[in-house]
Amino acid sequence: xxxxxxxxxxxxxxxxxxxxxxxxxxxxxxxxxxxxxxxxxxxxxxxxxxxxxxxxxxxxxxxxxxxxxxxxxxxxxxxxxxxxxxxxxxxxxxxxxxxxxxxxxxxxxxxxxxxxxxxxxxxxxxxxxxxxxxxxxxxxxxxxxxxxxxxxxxxxxxxxxxxxxxxxxxxxxxxxxxxxxxxxxxxxxxxxxxxxxxxxxxxxxxxxxxxxxx
Numbered sequence: 001x002x003x004x005x006x007x008x009x010x011x012x013x014x015x016x017x018x019x020x021x022x023x024x025x026x027x028x029x030x031x032x033x034x035x036x037x038x039x040x041x042x043x044x045x046x047x048x049x050x051x052x053x054x055x056x057x058x059x060x061x062x063x064x065x066x067x068x069x070x071x072x073x074x075x076x077x078x079x080x081x082x083x084x085x086x087x088x089x090x091x092x093x094x095x096x097x098x099x100x101x102x103x104x105x106x107x108x109x110x111x112x113x114x115x116x117x118x119x120x121x122x123x124x125x126x127x128x129x130x131x132x133x134x135x136x137x138x139x140x141x142x143x144x145x146x147x148x149x150x151x152x153x154x155x156x157x158x159x160x161x162x163x164x165x166x167x168x169x170x171x172x173x174x175x176x177x178x179x180x181x182x183x184x185x186x187x188x189x190x191x192x193x194x195x196x197x198x199x200x201x202x203x204x205x206x207x208x209x210x211x212x213x214x
Contacts, residue, residue: 023209025206025210029186030047030183030184031046031047031153032046032047046183047153048182049154049155049178052142054140054141055140055141056138056139057120057123057127057138057139058124059120064182067107067109067138069180070105070106071105071106071179071203071206072106072109073095073106073107073176073177073178074108074176075109075110075111076113076155076159076174077089077111077113077171078112079117079118079126080167081166083167084171084191088173089130091190091193092190093134094196095108096134099200099203099204102207102213103135103136105213106136106203107136107137107138108136108137108138110137110138111150112139112147113147113159115141115142115143115147116144144161154184155174155176155184156187157187158174174188175187175189175195175196177199177203177206179206180211185202186199
């Protein structure tokens, strides 16, 4: 497993407003474009997470539209990962427990990058193995190429098959924070207690100051 988060992920983060920087307590980040109008004025437009559709751990089809109206905390992993995934899952579980009072406002999502192996039954076993009981946490499996593209181009997470990496896949140890409109608002090191603590503070800041939720 390549632990290349700082080099790979931060390399394509760009703070951007998309005309929405006013009143924002966290930056909007992503693969943004600068657009010029007829007057020569420019604006920075950042993409939102596109529509997606996956099977969850219970073999139920889940779409991004069904999770609309919540902020998202997302990670990319695979069940047989021998290196960074177990500590990432431990930290995600800890973050979920720390934000239990906000569970109706937050959707946790774990995308597998090895769907050929990680069928719903495998995901259920993974959940059981890690003692996860949260009702606001979906484990999703679907098209591998589309998942890798979703991670790299939108969630700011490197995720690719790599025969030289432990377990056959290389991916970032990143947790991504997405707001209710689908904009990425933060990327955090998912193996770092300090970074996950910061993410918890930023989640509360985002909900309080932009959505009036405490």
